[in-house]
Amino acid sequence: MTLLEVRELVKHYAGKRGIFAGHREKVRAVDGVTFALARGETLGLVGESGCGKSTLGRLVVRLEEPTAGKILLAGEEITGWTGRKLRELRRRFQIIFQDSSSSLNPRRTVGAIIEEPLANFGVAKRERQERVAELLTLVGLEPGDAWKYPHEFSGGQRQRINIARALALQPELVVCDEPVSSLDVSIRAQILNLLRGLKRRLNLSYLFISHDLAAVNYLADRVAVMYLGKIVEILPAEGLVSQARHPYSRALLRAVPEPDPRQRTGRKPVVRGETPDPARPPAGCRFHPRCPEARDVCRQDEPVLKEVGEGHLLRCHFS
């Protein structure tokens, strides 16, 4: 059953001034994105920094307003929700950010931080305290940790506190925006395991945003690859390695480091060239200046996202 649907979503920002007086270039952070997310599903969203994936996450939870397009929750359009309805949405959709420290107020105890959303929704003090103890246990911390301050915890533990707070109001969808990127490799695996366990236990849906394809592949049911404001490929995670067909997806896969250090060659065939300026995306296929398979038609005609297999969508003229 579909929980979230995003249709032709667009977010343009006013960029720097152009060469003509009064003219501002438009930064096309998100430029016509369409996807659906089922209840209990994890959609991994992967791409280089600056491709628009974090903006897309903030648009979904309505922390930013789209320039155009629609977002639907269980078939109902939420793009125009304000007031009471938007408040209700804040309960149903939550977001976890990358930096576990900056999202926790250092002057408040962990208990006060986790119970804040409950207080905002009018939950009584006693019930809040019980819920905080439950949440801390759920994320692998101790109920007594409620009396400590954020600086008394490691980076991984602080991210557990962020997860506990995000789950306080029993949301249906959690947008995880690079939640493990700032953590050490061993801690990263623990947090990914925690997120995976919580998803199963609470039937959560995740939009899991990361530049780390290995982390996305570990957690996601399907993977969406984003390049310069557009999704270029969506496919089931189990087929990612063997079936990804877009030249950009394949380049990202080649750049994933070999887990066994003895197998590492030191050669990283990452995508050649710099990401183009999102205020001036290339004509035709946006990936053509960096694509080893580009031909004349790629420089002129923009490919559309079309079905090439079961659950597999691809934006490329050829691959």
Ligand code: SF4
């Ligand atoms: Fe490369 Fe052309 Fe496909 Fe774009 S449309 S990814 S340039 S082959």
